[in-house]
Amino acid sequence: MIRSVKAFAPATVANVSCGFDILGFAIDAMGDTVELIRKDEPGLRVVSIEGDGGKLPLEAKKNTCAVAIQAMLDELDEQVGMDIYLTKGLPLGSGMGSSAASAVAALEAANCLLGRPFEKKNLLPFAIEAEKVACGAAHADNVAPSLLGGFVLIRDYHPLDVIKLPVPNGLYCTLLHPHYELNTADSRSVLRDKIPMKHSTIQSGNVAGLIAGLYEGDFELISRSLRDVIAEPYRAVLLPGFYEVREALKTAGALGMGISGSGPTLFALSKGKDTAQAIASAAKEVYSSIGLGVDVYFSEINTKGAYLIEEK
Structure with a gap:
């Protein structure tokens, strides 16, 4: 019988500009690790x-790791100590999916400890339960890619319909985490309840273009589609140096830039x-010129999602 396991779950970028929610x-650059030890x-x-x-x-x-595992145990109707x-x-x-990575790593480890009663994709509802505790909403745009890897589309929640999208070879992500705090509630509060038809049409076209670009491996189409007209115009004012950074990254060769989740991290x-x-x-x-520190990470897109590090 396996007595202990350790698993890793990667950081994530949600929304991806036009794909709000x-x-x-x-991404491969960083993530959370959870170790579970079975107890009697x-x-x-x-x-x-x-x-x-x-x-x-x-x-x-109140802890996302434990909430996710408990949801799994409830579904199995099992009493297990960990x-x-x-x-x-x-x-x-x-804005890098911190709570999601914790819950997903816990589920990957627990599923192994229990003899893998669930396929990987079927762990997603338990991770969503943990997100409710962490942020008060059952969003899957962080937990799904952290669990499954790559690009993920959340088509619907009722019933849950998640589609894993292809990742073109050579696609990289750079994350910029500036040294200031942005409250998620503040980031949500600036959004508008009503969206003009024109903006809805533009956003839909960009989402479709981004997905088509991923399938075709068309970097130019991906670049043209990385545009958000619904959330970014209102959130950008909360992010010091946003437009200066965007211009500098475009000059440096970026396909596009956006806000990771609700910020303050940019991707x-x-x-x-x-x-x-x-x-x-x-x-x-750019951040140095405006007197702001920043942590920078870059890596290829993580295509395998959460994974086991060791088991004993």
Whole structure:
């Protein structure tokens, strides 16, 4: 019998410019790790959390790892004991799918510990339950790509309909995490309840174009489609240096740039590692010029999602 397992789940970018609340993708650069150790008595216990600065709850009912695992156990109608050890590789409230990565890593580990009763894609509803606890809404545009990898389309929730999209060879992402906080509630509050028909039409065309570009491996079409006319115009004013950064990244060769999730992290897609590095350098220069620190990460798109690191 397996007594302990350790799993990793990657960071994610949600929305992907035009795909507000319906598109997301995973990246290789960073993520969260969860170790589970089976214990004799039933129940889940969050033993330790590293890398969160003491901000995340150890109480099982409030911790996304434990909530996700408990949802799985409830579905199986099983009483199993597990000690949970979470290592955060993602900053909190960063727009990189931090809560999603924790829940997904926990589910990948728990599924292994229990003998893999679920196919990977069938773990998604349990991860969504954890997102409800983390952010109050059952969004899947972070948990789905973190679990499955690559680009993912959330077509519908009732019933849940998730489609994994292809990733062209050589597609890279650069993440820019500026050193300031942006409250998710503030980022949501600036959005409009009503969308003009013209903007809805433009956005729909861009979503369709982006998906077609991914299937065709057409980087020019991907670039033309990375445009958000619904959320970005209102959120950009909350992000210092947004337009200066966008112009610099375009000059450096970015296919396009947008806000990762609700921010403050920005993402840029590019063709090839060299361009991703040039984008990173250009971004650092802009943020330095406005007196703002920034953490920069770049990598290829993660196409395998969460995975097991070790089992004993």
